[in-house]
Amino acid sequence: MKHIHIIGIGGTFMGGLAAVAKEAGFEVTGCDAKMYPPMSTQLEALGIGVHEGFDAEQLDKFAADVYVIGNVAKRGMDVVEAILNRGLPYISGPQWLAENVLQGRWVLGVAGTHGKTTTASMLAWVLEYAGLAPGFLIGGVPQNFSVSARLPQAPRQDPASRSPFFVIEADEYDTAFFDKRSKFVHYRPRTVILNNLEFDHADIFPDLAAIQTQFHHLVRTVPAQGLIVSNGGEESLRETLDKGCWTPVEFFGGVGNSGWQTADESADGSFDVLLGGEKVGRVSWEIIGEHNRMNALAVIAAARHAGVDVQTACEALGAFKSVKRRMETKGVVNGITVYDDFAHHPTAIATTVAGLRRKVGAARILAVLEPRSNTMKLGTMKAALPNSLSEADAVFCYAGGVDWDVAEALAPLGEKLYVSKDFDAFVAEITAQAQSGDHILVMSNGGFGGIHDKLLDKLK
Template sequence: MKHIHIIGIGGTFMGGVAAIAKEAGFKVSGCDAKMYPPMSTQLEALGIGVHEGFDAAQLDEFPADVYVIGNVAKRGMDVVEAVLNRGLPYISGPQWLAENVLHGRWVLGVAGTHGKTTTASMLAWVLEYAGLAPGFLIGGVPQNFSVSARLPQTPKLDPNSRSPFFVIEADEYDTAFFDKRSKFVHYRPRTAILNNLEFDHADIFPDLAAIQTQFHHLVRTVPSGGLIVANGREEALHETIDKGCWTPIEWFGNQAGWQIGEADENGSFDVFFKGEKAGRVEWDLLGEHNRLNALAVIAAARHAGVDVQTACEALGKFQNVKRRMEIKGTVGGITVYDDFAHHPTAIATTVAGLRQKVGSARILAVLEPRSNTMKLGTMAAALPESLKEADLVFCYAGGVDWDVAAALAPLGSKLHVGKDFDAFIAEIVKNAQVGDQILVMSNGGFGGIHDKLLAALK
């Protein structure tokens, strides 16, 4: 049994790699600095030992055949320097996955600035519902599956084989300290969804053009016998594809391809392809972003052999991903939500989706600017506009170097900024009223704020 030790095992991607490696028969261990759900609970359930910290001593405790290094690992970390100085074998997570899992499979990659996790979860579920039993690795936990990653399973119609399909969330973030290409260039998808494209990850990309270059590298890897499903409303994607494309394209969101009809009060809608009605999705997910995600999924699943009607039926039974408008609890008529939104566009979309759901009820938006881009303050100027539909805004400024209060000053009296965590929670509770919707947005654990709010509201 080969042993892999994963440096940076607590991230959603590397935690997924760990789960797949364990399922494939590898001995798996790993290390990270901080762990929080859902990955901490998933690794614990799998019986994967996690060492806390990036010290060099762990290399003697975990003498692995290869060290799989995540992009959280940097030069200067004791464990990284020791791996290099001792000449130990190492590889990036995306390359390990490509060589040990994805090779020879029909990979369906979901790329884009926003919505990758939800869209990949939808796609994996549609293939599962159709009996195709795909493998997947997703940056969150799809509630239809309860795990973030697995190997391909046995298809319904062919009990003596393994499914060829593998759905992966194709992230544009860099691969590792020794490989600065985007992760997704390793995956070589046969079906690629390009959901949207905006400037993000200011810590590694200087501008939008740099991200477009990486997306163009992804486009270059899709075979001519494959399919690219692209958002026709995104000018940045049109520009990227215009750099060169050798693969058939199906656009969604515009008249050239897949379109959404008028949504009813529950969010259900008709699906059109090239002007003709192709099906109807009956569900209760809100927001046009989710309807566009569904279009992309229907097109990609069709390429894998799933008819449109079956895809629509499956979407009607889709359960949203954990940490995507997830209700954590209701106390005294006050509901607390958890959402992963951390980019101004995603924040605006999330608030708008909740507004559509709750009508005139007050929305208390609670934001932690935790992502690398947010910590740099690159998107600070766009935050007030993204939060304008909230009735009150609470922004936690702990660990942030830029002036949060000044940047969000256009929000006026509805803005509350705090650096002391306990006082910050107390301020939210003091302002909360019966019927309020408290929307917590962060791409991290946010100090367990959801449970602390629910406890304080009792």
């Protein structure tokens, strides 16, 4: 048994890597600054020891065969400097995964600025429903599985074997302090979904063109016998493919695209699936939003490449239960519903608010935002925030840890805006304004100080 110690184990990717490593028979420990659900509870359930902090002393306690370094680790951190000074073996998470888990498997990658977690969860579930028992590593907890990662299992069609399929959320963020390529370059997928492509991660990318370059690196790794499933409505993706593509491409969505399309959308969320203008199936589910219909089309196309017929894929999507922290209902108190959502980019925020608006009609929406991602903290997209929140009836933005003037940036929202750096006062103001029948939508890519439970407790 080899021992790996993971630096930054609390992240969704590294926590998932820890889970598959443990399942594969490795001894696994790790460290991080802070831990919060769902990763903290998942690691605890797996019996994985976690050290709090990035001190050098932990290297004596956790004398590992190799140190797997996440991109939260930076030069100057005591543990990083000690690893380098002592000449200890280290590797990035994506490279470790590629060499120890993905090698020799049929990898299905899901890339894009938005929707990676939901789409990857859908794809893993469709393959599972079809009996293909895939492995997966997803940046969230799909409720159909209750874990964020696992190794391939025994397929229904051949119980004595192991599934060749592995679904992975293919992130464009950089790999590690010593490898500035995007994570997804390591995965070498046979099937890849390119969901969308916008400017994001302003802390590591100077502009959209730089991200397109990384996406084209991914395109270069897909074999000629593979498949690229690309959003036909995204000009940025077409430009990326125009740089050179050696793999068949199937497009979904977009005006004038003859590939995968939707039709006859119902108010309950159901829709027909078209391929080449012909109806090939219908998805009956209660998941709302155009973005989710596009996610579903991409999944149906990718699953078909892996051998799942369209009708089976449509049936599977009808049983899909979404992902924790994606419009997840945290509780209802005195007629007030509190939701949790991971949205942290203006486009995702706008989509999330619009989706809830279609669900609740004229009821009041109280949008609660924590600008926590690196891009949001830099204020790169602050000009787009007011419009992304315009459908909410009241907007509460927590300004703690943000250097730019949140009140000034969100001033176009007028009297519906409340901004505070005092967390307790922030929670108190939300509960003071909330009324029976309201919907409180909390959006953050972090733990947000446990605000959901605090709100539910104060609303009693």
